[in-house]
Every structure is written in structure tokens, then in C-alpha cells.
Amino acid sequence: MPYVQGIYPILFKENLSKNVFDFTIKSKEIASLAQPGQFVQIRVPYMPLRRPISLADINLDKDYIRIVFEIKGQGTGYLAQFKAWDNLDILGPLGRGFTMLPPNKRVYLIGGGIGTPPLVPLAGYYGGNATVITGFRNAKAVILDDEFKKFFNEHILCTDDGSMGIKGFVTDVLYQRLKGGDRPDMIYACGPKPMLQRVAQLAAEFDIECEISMEERMACGIGACLGCACKTHEHDGTSSYAHVCKDGPVFNSKEVIF
Ligand SMILES: Cc1cc2nc3c(=O)[nH]c(=O)nc-3n(C[C@H](O)[C@H](O)[C@H](O)COP(=O)(O)OP(=O)(O)OC[C@H]3O[C@@H](n4cnc5c(N)ncnc54)[C@H](O)[C@@H]3O)c2cc1C
Ligand code: FES
Numbered sequence: 420m421p422y423v424q425g426i427y428p429i430l431f432k433e434n435l436s437k438n439v440f441d442f443t444i445k446s447k448e449i450a451s452l453a454q455p456g457q458f459v460q461i462r463v464p465y466m467p468l469r470r471p472i473s474l475a476d477i478n479l480d481k482d483y484i485r486i487v488f489e490i491k492g493q494g495t496g497y498l499a500q501f502k503a504w505d506n507l508d509i510l511g512p513l514g515r516g517f518t519m520l521p522p523n524k525r526v527y528l529i530g531g532g533i534g535t536p537p538l539v540p541l542a543g544y545y546g547g548n549a550t551v552i553t554g555f556r557n558a559k560a561v562i563l564d565d566e567f568k569k570f571f572n573e574h575i576l577c578t579d580d581g582s583m584g585i586k587g588f589v590t591d592v593l594y595q596r597l598k599g600g601d602r603p604d605m606i607y608a609c610g611p612k613p614m615l616q617r618v619a620q621l622a623a624e625f626d627i628e629c630e631i632s633m634e635e636r637m638a639c640g641i642g643a644c645l646g647c648a649c650k651t652h653e654h655d656g657t658s659s660y661a662h663v664c665k666d667g668p669v670f671n672s673k674e675v676i677f
Pocket of ligand 1: 458470471472473474487488489490491492493494495496533536537633634635636637668
């Protein structure tokens with residue numbers, strides 16, 4: 420996959436919830452190469468390694484990309500200190516994105532917490548043919564709720580404590596829908612590993628195609644350092660290790676060994 424490295428200005432910065440930031444970044448080069456599900460590697464001050472962040476929007480008409488990230492440690496903490504019109508050193512787009520079906524296909528988008536941003540471009544592409552199920556710890560952690568509504572998708576919001584939307588896990592809602600006879604053409608999921616594992620199980624049980632976006636700690640981000648291994652099934656029944664940065668981050672759910 421072609422990628423570029425360059426210095427790009429932040430056009431807008433927004434604080435979506437405590438410790439979650441949304442940057443709109445001007446980059447015609449990256450926007451013109453990117454696919455939903457791909458990520459960028461961003462250089463942050465004082466850190467030898469870039470930090471991987473998924474693309475939360477790709478706008479070719481207006482030449483920008485968007486990232487939404489949560490402060491987890493020092494690297495994302497430094498990133499959050501950048502302001503509008505500061506420049507970011509970005510490498511991307513990287514990795515393998517989601518398989519895009521014709522937009523009239525029925526899909527489910529399942530997102531957990533800070534795993535929801537990469538689903539935004541899919542929600543825009545599939546519009547009313549997508550059912551979006553997102554889950555968060557509580558009402559204060561909810562992000563991108565209005566964003567999903569604007570695409571006229573069916574959007575079901577869940578919180579663990581019931582402080583907003585339905586009380587429970589996204590996978591409970593997905594199970595109820597599939598058990599009730601709904602048969603989407605594809606399930607896409609991004610979020611914490613236990614959530615992805617359950618989505619993969621449900622996809623297998625109900626025989627539905629499913630793609631999941633995996634996260635591993637990364638160094639180079641381009642397949643050169645063997646730093647982001649993920650155990651996978653081979654076609655001959657053996658197991659192997661794939662690079663999340665190069666072979667993923669999006670995998671068919673049948674490929675991944677949890
Ligand atoms: C392909 C990919 C896409 C990503 N997209 C996003 C995104 O859109 N938004 C977002 O907020 N975050 C995203 N992440 C996670 C983000 O890269 C990490 O939170 C960040 O690198 C942590 O850096 P730090 O220096 O702030 O924290 P560190 O001090 O490095 O780590 C803080 C904590 O986060 C954990 N952590 C660090 N890196 C990862 C990782 N790659 N996966 C899981 N846990 C990690 C550490 O184990 C530790 O507990 C993505 C990661 C990958 C691999
Ligand atoms: S991060 Fe170096 S191989 Fe994936």
C-alpha cells in the first residue's frame with residue numbers, strides 16, 4: 420500500500436470528552452491514498468516511536484483527514500497539547516483497511532469506546548444501510564453520537580451502567596438482532612479485544628462475514644520490525660503470526676486466533 424510522510428497542519432481541534440480529542444488535519448496526499456480502517460503514525464515530541472492512530476474521516480473534496488484519540492500515556496498526552504495550526508509529522512496511510520462492499524449492502528458496525536472512530540467513514544459510506552451499535556462505560560465517555568446520527572444510520576447506543584442508551588454490551592444487542600433473524604452482508608467491528616472476540620464468535624455462529632480491526636503495540640508501523648505480531652490461522656490449518664501494521668489492522672474475523 421502506498422504511503423507518504425509529511426508535515427501537515429491541524430485545521431480544527433475539539434475536545435470530545437474527558438481526555439478524548441478530535442483533530443482535523445489538512446493533507447491532500449494522505450486523504451487521496453487512504454481507505455477506511457487504515458491508520459497513520461504520528462511523531463510526538465520526546466518519543467522515539469511514532470504513535471498509531473486510526474483515520475476517523477477521509478475527505479477528498481476538502482483534502483483533510485481526521486483522527487480521534489484518547490490520552491493513554493505520555494505520547495498521546497503530548498499529542499493532545501498540539502493546537503489548531505500547529506504542524507504534525509505524519510506517516511500514512513498505513514495497513515490494510517476494511518473491505519468496502521457496494522454501498523447498498525446491509526452492514527452492522529460494532530464499536531467499543533475509543534474503537535468507534537474508524538467506523539465513522541463506514542457509516543458515511545453505507546448511510547441508511549448500516550446499523551451502528553456503539554458501547555461506552557458510561558454517559559460521560561460517549562463520543563461521536565451526533566456524528567453517527569447525521570448519516571441516517573440506525574444507531575443503537577449502549578452504556579455499561581445504563582446512564583445513556585441501552586444498559587449492556589454491544590455484543591448483547593448484536594446477538595439479539597442475529598437471533599431475531601437479521602442477516603447483514605457484513606459485520607465490521609473495532610474496539611477492545613474481548614468485544615472483538617465475542618463479535619467474531621457471533622459471526623461464526625450465524626455464518627456472517629466479519630472484519631475486525633486489531634490493535635497491538637507498534638514500533639515501525641510498516642512491517643519492518645516484527646513488533647506487532649498477531650496469531651492467525653493459515654489456510655492449511657496451521658497457525659502463524661501476522662503483522663498487525665501491514666497485514667492488518669483489519670482482519671477477517673476467521674483469521675485471528677484470540
Ligand atoms: C492500528 C492502531 C490504531 C489505533 N487507533 C487509535 C485511535 O484511533 N484512537 C486512539 O485513541 N488510540 C488508537 N490506538 C492506540 C494508540 O496508538 C495508543 O493508545 C497509543 O500509542 C499509546 O501511546 P502513549 O504513549 O500515550 O501510551 P503508552 O505509555 O505507550 O501506553 C499507555 C497504555 O496504553 C497501552 N497501549 C499502548 N499502545 C497500545 C496499542 N497500540 N494498543 C493497545 N494498547 C496500547 C499500553 O499498554 C499502556 O497500558 C491505535 C493503535 C493501533 C495499533
Ligand atoms: S510495527 Fe514494526 S512490524 Fe509492525
